[in-house]
Amino acid sequence: MAVCGDKELLVSLLSGSATSDGLSRRFLGVHFDSRRLTEGNLFIALKGKRSGEEFLPSAFGNGASLALVHRKIANDKALLDSFEFKDRVVAVDDTLEAFWKLSKWWRDQISARLIAVTGSLGKTTTKRILAALLSPIGKGGFSEGSFNNHIGVPYTLCSLAEDDMWGVLEVGMNHKGEIARLADLIKPDVGIITGIAPVHMEFFSSLKEVADAKCELLGGISKGGVGAVLNDNPELKEAALKAVPETVTLKWFGTREGSTVRLVDSQSCGLDGYIHKIEICGKTMPFKTRLLGSHNGINVAAALMGVISAFPSVDLTALRDSLLSVMPEKGRLNPLVLPNGALVLDDSYNSSPEALKESLRILGELGEGRKTVAVLGDMLELGDKSEQMHKEIGKWLCQHPYAGYLLTFGTHSKAISKEFKPSLHVDTIEELYNALLEEGFEIALVKGSRGMRLDRVVSMLRDDL
Incomplete structure (x- = not known):
């Protein structure tokens, strides 16, 4: 059984404030996503792009038992008086800090x-x-x-x-x-x-x-x-x-x-x-x-x-x-055999220099004697060394030609295709997909950082071929 307790526990443990009604009302488990919580959960209204309190009706509609909200919201008496579930709300200064306090307490249990x-x-x-x-x-x-x-x-x-x-x-x-x-x-x-x-x-x-x-x-x-x-x-x-x-x-x-x-x-x-x-x-x-x-x-x-x-x-x-x-996960070197018999290594979830080298080695290992294509997007979050690291991948690939042909997409990956030939750099996902089809392949590696969304290419291949 996951973290559990009642309204009174939340008030005392988290220095919360609430109405005196329903102090014995219990919760089992927590969630911060009103769409994913289950019956009896405590909903934690975290602040993101939108205020978590905006999702209170959805949370209670989906079965939340209680909710943690920011005190400044609870201090809006007119808002709470009009709120159907006001007796199931506990107000705290900071819901994220309260979430941490609750988890720290549960760790000790x-x-x-x-x-x-x-x-x-x-x-x-x-x-x-x-x-x-x-x-x-x-x-x-x-x-x-x-x-x-x-x-x-x-x-x-x-x-x-x-x-x-x-x-x-x-x-x-x-x-x-x-x-x-x-x-x-x-x-x-x-x-x-x-x-x-x-x-x-x-x-x-x-x-x-x-x-x-x-x-x-x-x-x-x-x-x-x-x-x-x-x-x-x-x-x-x-x-x-x-x-x-x-x-x-x-x-x-x-x-x-x-x-x-x-x-x-x-x-x-x-x-x-x-x-x-x-x-x-x-x-x-x-x-x-x-x-x-x-x-x-x-x-x-x-x-x-x-x-x-x-x-x-x-x-x-x-x-x-x-x-x-333990099976390969989507986007993490997941092998997909297409209806036409071609193999796609879907590694589109993320990318970094060492991980990319390992994926290229696997492409070469599985593709020995077959037509191989590497479809590479940018490696993101590399800081001011990004251009240099992409260039070094291109040089490394020249020394270890695990791919027979290279397609790149993105701002920084162009440095890879400048170093390695034969290659082509494109500016859109549609161009990337069409270039891959035109080149043809028996095995293709698709890899890039998550922000490049190269999973779109994998989906297009799976749906069209």
Whole structure:
């Protein structure tokens, strides 16, 4: 059962104000989206592009039991007097701050072993693998989608049940200090840092700054907990050693010697995924996944590190088959076979230099002896190094010609096509789609940052061919 309580609890815990009627009225679970809440939820009216209070009629119409609103709204007596559900509203100074207070209180009520995952790359996949591996152990919960920010993390905490055995929370950031605050809220038993890469660089001047920001997670780990960090990056390792508190045990995973969990080898099974050989405390075991790419071996290693840190006595051989339930997600190297037999690798959800290189490697691996096309959009949020990084991808592709032909779309990706030939740069999605059809392909990789919306090309291919 998720976070629960009554109107009186909200008033006392959150320094709220409300009418004296219906203090015993209860709620079960929370949501901030009036369209997605379920019967009995507490609706939290957060301020976004529009005031959350505008959605109160929708929230109560969809079954909300109670609602948190901003006090300035509640002080509008004329508004409340005309409001049908005025006795089901609790007013607070700041609904987001109150949301955090509620989730912090609920964190202290639950007994689940909590694992927090952050990193420049792989955190969402690692979270999904962790949830699959932990599912045979017992009941638990994990972050929806990419619910990894100042709203998603408290929501996930409030979604966990008192009797859950485990919880996995994804933690993201754009600025220094964000992870520290989220980690302090979660107080994880295990904190995993999957690695660092030049992603979301517009607010950071170097990878060292990124490493320091990611390692803020270690400072929030509960006393006696474990910090699990990728062993392959010297800057990250140095930052972790400086950041880890004395009360936290630091352990390593990766490909290097000295890792508690070490990726030894990855073997491709074509579109059926990969077999990753992983050494755990000196014993090597195979782990089969349906996810494309050798890079997912590190994600599996990270997840295994999390499992054995949270549940040291677990029998990993009993958990291996659960990995097969983790399927490629839409937009994340998801293979789509079109009616004409051509293959599209839909990787349109996001892009960054290292992730793009790995996707191009997979295109080359699957496309050996076949006609391959890479359809690339801009890699966004790279800051003032964006032009340089796009140009470097073009040079890298010249040295590693995994694509037979290149199509680019966007402002910055033009630098890639200037370096690599044969290629064509276009200015619209329609031109991109038509150029791809005209060129023809047996395998096409479609990859770009979310803001480029290259999923439109994938949809057009799926619908038209």
